[in-house]
Amino acid sequence: MIDSLTATDDRRDSGIEEHMKISIIMADPAMSGGDRVCAIYAKLLTEMGHHVNVIAPKKRLLPFKQQLKRLLKGAGWLSTREQKQNHFDMLGVEVTYLEATRPVVTSDLPDADVVIATWWETAEWVAGLADGKGAKVYFIQHHETHQGLPVDRVTRTYRLPLKKITIARWLVDLMQHAYQDSAVSLVPNSADLDVFYAPARGKQAVPTLGFLYSHVEFKGVDTALAVIEAVKRRIPDLRVLCFGNVKPGETLPLPDSFEFEYDPDQGHIREIYAQCDVWLCCSRSEGFGLTILEGMACRCPAVSTRCGGPEDIIQEGQNGYLCGVDDVEALADAVVRVLRSPEQDWRAMSDAALARATGYSWQDAADLFEQALEASVRRGPR
Numbered sequence: 001m002i003d004s005l006t007a008t009d010d011r012r013d014s015g016i017e018e019h020m021k022i023s024i025i026m027a028d029p030a031m032s033g034g035d036r037v038c039a040i041y042a043k044l045l046t047e048m049g050h051h052v053n054v055i056a057p058k059k060r061l062l063p064f065k066q067q068l069k070r071l072l073k074g075a076g077w078l079s080t081r082e083q084k085q086n087h088f089d090m091l092g093v094e095v096t097y098l099e100a101t102r103p104v105v106t107s108d109l110p111d112a113d114v115v116i117a118t119w120w121e122t123a124e125w126v127a128g129l130a131d132g133k134g135a136k137v138y139f140i141q142h143h144e145t146h147q148g149l150p151v152d153r154v155t156r157t158y159r160l161p162l163k164k165i166t167i168a169r170w171l172v173d174l175m176q177h178a179y180q181d182s183a184v185s186l187v188p189n190s191a192d193l194d195v196f197y198a199p200a201r202g203k204q205a206v207p208t209l210g211f212l213y214s215h216v217e218f219k220g221v222d223t224a225l226a227v228i229e230a231v232k233r234r235i236p237d238l239r240v241l242c243f244g245n246v247k248p249g250e251t252l253p254l255p256d257s258f259e260f261e262y263d264p265d266q267g268h269i270r271e272i273y274a275q276c277d278v279w280l281c282c283s284r285s286e287g288f289g290l291t292i293l294e295g296m297a298c299r300c301p302a303v304s305t306r307c308g309g310p311e312d313i314i315q316e317g318q319n320g321y322l323c324g325v326d327d328v329e330a331l332a333d334a335v336v337r338v339l340r341s342p343e344q345d346w347r348a349m350s351d352a353a354l355a356r357a358t359g360y361s362w363q364d365a366a367d368l369f370e371q372a373l374e375a376s377v378r379r380g381p382r
Contacts, residue, residue: 021113023054023134024053024054024055025116026055026056028060029056031263037290039086039087051112054093109129115135116137127160136163146218155179158181163379164183169311170311171287185368193297200299202343203277207235207238210272211279212291213248243269245262277339278301279303284305284307285308289309293356295353296319296353299353303334305322305325315356
């Protein structure tokens, strides 16, 4: 990282003001992990003295038919408050909402030094903005070619002439090789160490596993359930903790013995991590894997699929294990290896997990993000 004197000199030489005017364009602020990352950057960049405006269309509320489908699937009815809850509000970051659910256009924004797209739809919007709205940046947290999305439109956004910032090495490689863009900045996520922490601890008296519950197919919860069933055959008294921002439904039910928490606050999530001997991630694709890093900040080793982001976090055999996607047998073996490891070996793995999580802070990430934005302003339109 460059020091503050060099950064100031670079700004002066390039005509960049010490404090940038930054617009962040959101599609639908909510409680997703990706939105949380955007909210953290908005907050930290503001604290660093930059002028940050977050703009989004009017909040989309679920129509009656979609709510009814949720009820029939056992997922429950979402109140207006639950639908409007988002990480920006939780972090005290103001969002300016448009008067309607529509794309953000040039007239909606103040002139700025840089404007940031945070999702494939917003990349389309940002590409069409007038140059006076700032250098155009695309913050990419996943390869959004998932089932249910318009894949052709999404992939076209990765070829737009926008400066790319992304969060994991696999995404850098993908943007460089699949989309022929050599100018991609890597800014990994961190864990919020003021929220996620735990005192030195040993293994639980009852072997305990944790995982994130989701209805999203690529999150691999169906595989996780198969892995846990295989582990339980070998460790019958296994305790299972999980949480999620959706309730278990009929299409992906949880056994009665699982301890599930619906939409817990961050402090309670910390308590869940701190009770686990191993954190399980069975995603088929993962932009970063923030729950893995948060668990490690709470001294929890992890077992994950080789699905992208977790490959940057897990050091094989030191703070966890990596296995093939959907390889139930290998994942179960790795989980059992962690749970049955001698106390001293588990503590060494726990210490390595903590060291990985605490070696890089959100402020470090914000400094790198700031540098990437400054580089975009210096380079100008592409």
